[in-house]
Amino acid sequence: MRIIIDGMGGDNAPGEIVKGVVEALNIINDEIVIVGNESAIKAELKKCRGKYPKDRLGIKHASDVITNDDAPVRAIRAKKDSSMVIGITMVKNGEGDMFISAGNSGALMAGGLFILGRIQGIDRPAIASIYPILGRSYPSIIVDAGANAECKPNNLLEFGVMGSIYMEKVMGIKNPRVGLVNIGAEESKGSTLTKAAYDLISKSRVNFVGNVEAREVPAGACDVIICDGFVGNVILKLTEGLAWNILKLLKNKFTDGGVAKMGALLLSGKMRELKSEFDYSEYGGAPILGVKGSIVKMHGSSNANAVKNTILKAIPYVNNNVVQIIQNSVEELEEITISE
Amino acid sequence: MRIIIDGMGGDNAPGEIVKGVVEALNIINDEIVIVGNESAIKAELKKCRGKYPKDRLGIKHASDVITNDDAPVRAIRAKKDSSMVIGITMVKNGEGDMFISAGNSGALMAGGLFILGRIQGIDRPAIASIYPILGRSYPSIIVDAGANAECKPNNLLEFGVMGSIYMEKVMGIKNPRVGLVNIGAEESKGSTLTKAAYDLISKSRVNFVGNVEAREVPAGACDVIICDGFVGNVILKLTEGLAWNILKLLKNKFTDGGVAKMGALLLSGKMRELKSEFDYSEYGGAPILGVKGSIVKMHGSSNANAVKNTILKAIPYVNNNVVQIIQNSVEELEEITISE
Numbered sequence: 207m208r209i210i211i212d213g214m215g216g217d218n219a220p221g222e223i224v225k226g227v228v229e230a231l232n233i234i235n236d237e238i239v240i241v242g243n244e245s246a247i248k249a250e251l252k253k254c255r256g257k258y259p260k261d262r263l264g265i266k267h268a269s270d271v272i273t274n275d276d277a278p279v280r281a282i283r284a285k286k287d288s289s290m291v292i293g294i295t296m297v298k299n300g301e302g303d304m305f306i307s308a309g310n311s312g313a314l315m316a317g318g319l320f321i322l323g324r325i326q327g328i329d330r331p332a333i334a335s336i337y338p339i340l341g342r343s344y345p346s347i348i349v350d351a352g353a354n355a356e357c358k359p360n361n362l363l364e365f366g367v368m369g370s371i372y373m374e375k376v377m378g379i380k381n382p383r384v385g386l387v388n389i390g391a392e393e394s395k396g397s398t399l400t401k402a403a404y405d406l407i408s409k410s411r412v413n414f415v416g417n418v419e420a421r422e423v424p425a426g427a428c429d430v431i432i433c434d435g436f437v438g439n440v441i442l443k444l445t446e447g448l449a450w451n452i453l454k455l456l457k458n459k460f461t462d463g464g465v466a467k468m469g470a471l472l473l474s475g476k477m478r479e480l481k482s483e484f485d486y487s488e489y490g491g492a493p494i495l496g497v498k499g500s501i502v503k504m505h506g507s508s509n510a511n512a513v514k515n516t517i518l519k520a521i522p523y524v525n526n527n528v529v530q531i532i533q534n535s536v537e538e539l540e541e542i543t544i545s546e
Numbered sequence: 547m548r549i550i551i552d553g554m555g556g557d558n559a560p561g562e563i564v565k566g567v568v569e570a571l572n573i574i575n576d577e578i579v580i581v582g583n584e585s586a587i588k589a590e591l592k593k594c595r596g597k598y599p600k601d602r603l604g605i606k607h608a609s610d611v612i613t614n615d616d617a618p619v620r621a622i623r624a625k626k627d628s629s630m631v632i633g634i635t636m637v638k639n640g641e642g643d644m645f646i647s648a649g650n651s652g653a654l655m656a657g658g659l660f661i662l663g664r665i666q667g668i669d670r671p672a673i674a675s676i677y678p679i680l681g682r683s684y685p686s687i688i689v690d691a692g693a694n695a696e697c698k699p700n701n702l703l704e705f706g707v708m709g710s711i712y713m714e715k716v717m718g719i720k721n722p723r724v725g726l727v728n729i730g731a732e733e734s735k736g737s738t739l740t741k742a743a744y745d746l747i748s749k750s751r752v753n754f755v756g757n758v759e760a761r762e763v764p765a766g767a768c769d770v771i772i773c774d775g776f777v778g779n780v781i782l783k784l785t786e787g788l789a790w791n792i793l794k795l796l797k798n799k800f801t802d803g804g805v806a807k808m809g810a811l812l813l814s815g816k817m818r819e820l821k822s823e824f825d826y827s828e829y830g831g832a833p834i835l836g837v838k839g840s841i842v843k844m845h846g847s848s849n850a851n852a853v854k855n856t857i858l859k860a861i862p863y864v865n866n867n868v869v870q871i872i873q874n875s876v877e878e879l880e881e882i883t884i885s886e
Contacts, residue, residue, distance in 0.1 A: 340795045341794075387780065389779040396695060397695040397696050397776055398696060419783050420782075422787060423784060425791055435729070436729055439760070440760040441784060443761035444761065444764070444781060444788075445788060447760065447763060447764045448789065449788065449792065451680050452792050454681075458681070
């Protein structure tokens with residue numbers, strides 16, 4: 207397999223990207239090509255002192271970069287020499303099996319749509335993000351994580367089917383439980399969108415556990431969390447913000463007063479464990495499901511460890527032909543939506 | 547002032563309701579009337595052994611109850627002898643200044659709409675719930691907390707104006723910061739709804755701080771959190787579920803291993819403090835803003851302490867004429883929406 211990675215995307219590019227690639231190369235047997243400014247990438251590689259298999263590492267020069275300030279669609283159309291456009295085009299042309307980037311999410315989605323194209327029969331591709339479940343050995347995924355702020359019922363059905371395939375094939379969870387985020391557990395509850403989506407998803411072959419209230423999401427009530435991109439974004443960001451605030455408050459409380467301070471010292475190992483449960487860099491990236499090729503988004507602030515983990519955990523995405531399996535599921539989707 | 551309270555609503559009625567009323571009566575100088583099954587309420591009062599001012603406590607018999615399983619609109623129409631319908635009707639007829647209930651939220655909203663009626667010029671009344679901000683002396687409020695799963699831009703404008711008035715007059719926060727929950731900080735970000743609402747709210751006289759990402763909500767980025775009822779419900783319930791899960795995991799981690807156990811003992815006081823920061827029962831109830839009268843919703847699982855606090859904290863809602871001030875603000879709302 208040849209993995210193409212965006213050397214210029216994210217807050218810590220190219221340094222941490224290059225470091226993460228080198229770490230990954232020492233674990234896997236696949237090839238990696240870093241796309242971006244050749245001299246900058248070479249300078250970073252020098253710091254790694256040759257401790258990597260040179261025959262499996264390539265560099266593809268790209269003279270331009272898409273930044274987070276760029277308007278996604280315009281950037282993909284105008285910046286033909288950007289690392290992102292070149293990288294996705296390499297996947298399109300069969301020069302690589304997967305593209306990974308920590309850059310502009312909207313542009314990555316637009317690049318998937320315009321360069322690779324939608325899988326025929328999928329109305330709206332979606333981003334599937336990891337949602338960590340405290341105290342459980344594997345995370346859930348949330349689809350859509352923010353690509354589609356407004357959705358139709360058939361989109362939520364697509365998210366459920368694609369997410370279920372990804373969870374089974376890539377995360378290794380057999381018959382994953384698919385839940386619809388809603389403001390009540392009963393079938394009759396919710397908005398026009400969720401009521402109609404409930405009806406569609408329950409006709410599909412996914413293991414649908416029905417409506418899931420947001421209260422139940424952190425406890426792992428379902429493995430594939432289905433919602434529109436607005437709600438998905440709110441869930442992900444609120445979780446991040448709240449966890450951070452609780453840990454900060456704990457730290458303040460625990461270092462306030464002599465006895466508590468002593469207690470905190472005794473507990474410091476446990477606190478580190480808790481923090482690592484929230485550490486997104488351990489979990490890998492977020493695939494863009496529904497486009498004709500494998501694209502994986504990394505967190506914008508990814509460090510070398512996150513880069514390495516994203517690469518390692520993305521390999522089954524290609525090896526298990528997830529894109530092809532989604533393509534094969536389209537017929538079922540059409541039967542459900544046409545019969546409506 | 548005469549406060550009318552639903553003696554039959556919620557998981558712990560009538561026992562905890564009666565106990566909370568007695569506790570409140572010993573602090574305030576106002577009258578309270580409990581509506582519900584007279585003999586059941588009298589039996590609970592007997593347990594309090596007369597330790598309350600009898601001249602300020604009344605009972606109004608109601609032979610029926612609206613349960614959480616009742617369909618809201620139908621229940622309000624059919625159950626004329628329920629404690630909820632009788633209580634709201636007393637406010638309508640001037641026999642009471644405010645109605646408080648821990649019962650069916652949807653029915654309480656429907657009762658407000660059908661018995662008291664909307665304030666003319668307010669398209670959609672909303673529930674304003676407390677949102678605790680860790681480490682800050684006062685909570686934020688979230689409008690709408692779940693009454694309106696689908697909203698139009700002018701509804702979000704109304705929520706901002708009504709929430710701002712409530713925050714200032716009842717919570718005592720001068721010039722409260724009003725924020726719109728969105729999936730990006732920039733004005734151009736979000737759904738059709740939030741983009742249009744941003745435009746409307748920025749034309750109003752509220753202290754609009756613009757879009758607020760869900761990540762910033764727990765840190766107190768704004769005092770009045772504006773969103774549709776679907777998103778509001780997700781924010782409230784996810785916060786509850788996640789906080790609970792983190793505390794549970796902490797407890798498990800801290801009691802796992804001898805040294806950690808000793809540390810946990812030293813910290814137990816601090817853990818209790820953290821738990822109390824999340825304790826909704828300290829914060830009081832949630833008003834239904836936009837109806838012609840004062841109705842306050844308590845958490846369904848309210849205990850005596852929550853009942854007492856809801857009563858105490860609801861008094862400024864009536865004393866400061868919030869309903870009248872919202873009525874007065876309608877003219878401004880109409881100017882903004884008509885000029886669109």
